[in-house]
Amino acid sequence: MLIEGKVAIITGASRGLGYACADRFVREGAKVILADVQDELGEHSADKLRATGGDAQYVRCDVTQKADVQKLIDFAVETHGRVDCAIANAGIVHVSDALELEEEDFDKVIAVNLKGVFLTGQLAARQMIRQEPDENGSKGTIINMSSANAVLAIPEIAPYVISKGGVMQWTKVLGIRLAQEGVRVNAIGPGSIATEMFQNVASDKDKYRAIMSRTPMGRPGEPDEIGKIAVFLASDMSSYITGQTIYPDGGRMGLNYTVPVKEA
């Protein structure tokens, strides 16, 4: 087990990629605290993990609220004594043409996807640098959920694209700031992964075909394929990596033009 006994907080973990990370972390022996605004689902998800023998709890945390994020970290410290890993995963999408986009919709996406990731990282980092290092000299790891849209653009989801570009840069900023503090900071920038968020975006056949024409591996990723990268980034296996974004995208970012799509 790569992260046995490690304490992880994961935002947006009631479902989707956050839950997939929690599930993989528990299977690797970590203690997880799931945080979300979907309380019923979050409690249910923590129950599911406990039913497998995992150490999992749910805490309500709206990542746009500094006091909520601090409470989440305090809960982890009161319960387990420290925070070894913080996964800033909570994110939302708003679909609108860039020229029609309302100011409040822009603000809402930026608040969750960018300010929320900033608050989670800043407050987790303050806790981590106060902690004793583990046997490998690590005081903690921070993992931000970015997107292939950090570097590729879709004009119908402008604030999402902008927020993920910001997350990529924040990952560098915090990674460099903490490079000599025993805390590593990295990001995961998924392509299309089969979660509810993806099903909503790819709900019609033409959209799905368009996405697959930009996906050389010819399939969406599985949520656990993100969870496994999170384990790698949280573990000593990635001990010399900081400030980086890893892109699990089925080959999309290497592709110019499109690839043929197999009929479903």
Ligand code: NAP
């Ligand atoms: P998801 O299934 O929609 O799950 C996200 C969870 O975060 C939901 O439970 C959501 O609750 C919650 N959330 C929303 N606002 C929050 C807030 N203010 N505080 C705390 N939690 C909040 O999404 P997902 O597909 O797992 O995506 C997770 C992350 O991966 C996001 O950052 C997303 O941008 C990124 N990502 C996903 C894909 C993909 O293909 N799925 C690709 C690239 C990047 P609500 O239901 O109330 O919104």
